[in-house]
Amino acid sequence: MMLFTNTQTRKKEKFIPLDKQNVSMYTCGPTVYNFAHIGNFRANVTYDLVKRWLKFRGFDVKHVMNITDVDDKTIRDSITEGITLKQLTDKYTNAFMDDCKTLRVIAPDVYPRATENIPQMINLVSELIDKGFAYKATDNCVYFSISKFKDYGKLSHLNLSELKQGERVANDEYDKENISDFALWKAWSENDGNVKWDSPWGPGRPGWHLECSVMAREFLADTIDIHMGGEDLIFPHHENEIAQSEAATGKTFVNYWIHNAFLLVEGKKMSKSLGNFFTARDLLHKGWTGREIRFVLLSSHYRQQLNFTFDGLHAARSALQRLDDLREKLAAASGEGDTCAEITAAVNSAKEKWIASLDDDLNMSPALAALFDLVREANKFIESGKINIASAKLILEFLDETDEILDVKKDENEIPEEIIALAKERALVRKEKNWSRADEIRDILKEKGYTVEDTPEGPRAKKL
RNA sequence: GGCGGUGUAGCCAAGUUGGCCUAAGGCGAUGGUUUGCAAAACCAUUAUUCACCGGUUCAAAUCCGGUCGCCGCCUCCA
Structure with a gap:
């Protein structure tokens, strides 16, 4: 209902x-x-x-x-x-x-x-x-x-x-x-x-x-x-x-x-004289992405006045990053077998809360709370090695389901060959414990706008 | 003046038909685990308190009365 x-x-x-x-x-x-x-x-x-x-x-x-x-x-x-x-x-x-x-x-x-x-x-x-x-x-x-x-x-x-x-x-x-x-x-x-x-x-x-x-x-x-x-x-x-x-x-x-409800920017009604008037294009030129802006606009209740701030955009960026990271980790999951009951229960409970919240006049805050509760639990499952392919898939399906509404999934970011090559080289020199060259490569990547994370599955390059 | 909304932690924000609230979730911060160092992740801490005053009640962020603040509409505006 x-x-x-x-x-x-x-x-x-x-x-x-x-x-x-x-x-x-x-x-x-x-x-x-x-x-x-x-x-x-x-x-x-x-x-x-x-x-x-x-x-x-x-x-x-x-x-x-x-x-x-x-x-x-x-x-x-x-x-x-x-x-x-x-x-x-x-x-x-x-x-x-x-x-x-x-x-x-x-x-x-x-x-x-x-x-x-x-x-x-x-x-x-x-x-x-x-x-x-x-x-x-x-x-x-x-x-x-x-x-x-x-x-x-x-x-x-x-x-x-x-x-x-x-x-x-x-x-x-x-x-x-x-x-x-x-x-x-x-x-x-x-x-x-x-x-x-x-x-x-x-x-x-x-x-x-x-x-x-x-x-x-x-x-x-x-x-x-x-x-x-x-x-x-x-x-x-x-x-x-x-x-x-x-x-x-x-x-x-x-x-x-x-x-x-209306939107305020930095606590004031938007106006050109206050310098807080932004078109979507202005924000894109400042380096924010469509999904980040979308998430800010979506993440508080639609009938509540929304104070649009750059702090809010930063918060959105971090939160979305966390979702991206979880997706990647889940996609890299390994191990055969069925899903464990604990994970099934967590997903079902999150799904139930998600639906109930949005059914209630699109109450987004508790819906997102359900989503992020599951993110934390999923990370714990990964950390403790309870994740296998089947249970990772179950969680990913829920993330996709929420994304049918939120639509904030990361664009397929094609990492350039050059970046991948550097990341691979870094993995090699790290095996040789050549830390100075490894750090040097990390700095080069950073200059090119990428960061690299060392995960058990190998290096992971991410756009900054 | 009329109509309506709102005041919860450093910031954003649920909860407001009273008791699972010893108050969700996100961001940030601090300490720890992990890491060659990082990053990410995890753990812990971060509101004895919900604008203020008074009342009702066994029990109130939630009900009642009063006070103060902020915002929107009443004119084109999402």
Whole structure:
């Protein structure tokens, strides 16, 4: 039985999909006007975690994630850079997908772009006008009238009459009937350059909230199982999605709303002025690897604010190193025979705790505790000579099982011939007890970025 | 002001429907075993205590009351 915390009820709920086998999942994707930052990737890694766990538990998941490729910022930057909107958004869409690959995030099944679904968006706006939920204002924009939708606020639990209104909103949008009405269709203005589509209400472009309602309906269904996003999207974005979708269909839009908490960097909200703003690329350039970043993002609970630090990255590096080392030792195990009962019991107990923890709203800390408890025990078994091929295989299978979720296994690191040759030479001179030459070779290897460990099975070169 | 989260060891972080908590796990640190020296690994130590004050109880990190701190949303934002 799986539990998820549903933002709408604010409770952990048993997960029961509409269909026994197939789960529909929609996640809010990036606005592609720049490289995505590490906070964006926390969200994406969380989506990935949920999806992987659902799959591990036997569900088939259809995952849709939109690409917002038209909004104020994309238009503004394409004009500034003197390129077309499409040139700009293609560039950053590709960059985003590359970064996802680096962080080992499984790509969604469908990646619809907003600009490729304009007709469907126009249809939804028409439908909302016909049903009396939307109106065209004197500024030629179409707004959703929240006073017509009685459930408005049910997700964020905000009472609109108590909202402290931002001054900017009050000044800008004086054509709306109600200050909190939001745009479904934005009329073209000079700032938009040549970015516009024809519509029954004149040239313009869709509002941001609209695209998710349309794409979820278009590529999944009127009612979907899971919708995810960062907690900052709860209001107004997700609230508005509910209003649009449910006003149009008369059906529940989403059964389980799952939101990940914000990410801080070195204790502060990321901002360029504080110098703590990092894209995934920035971290890669500093020498961190995708799996290390992924592990940091994954290793604390998704609903808990995460403080991203370089200490944390170091800790991740060491922890992963430990997993790598255990794998290598297990792979080198020898000895025939069956697995011993003690090892079987340890593996089973770890597996049980692993599954129970992740089933409980993806509680990663105790799940990792189970994994690392087993690592320690496995090392003890190796140390005491209790390991044979069969039991090593049993442990490795469990490690692989956890890696279906974590996906932090080391890349096959092809050690260059040169390094292997040096390591072999060192093994030879060590037999001759030529320690000075052995140390010299170790220094040479270190300069080339490798370290060598002397194990009973022979030397082992590792990339530093 | 409204809504929500949070405060556990040097750092990160579970536990918060009260008692297997004499408080998981990771990183770091110190000592030991091992090693030609290392590395890795193992062993031991590293919170008499869970922001603070008071209360309930046979029993509280966990419940109740109060105080203080930090963070997010209410405006584009993962």
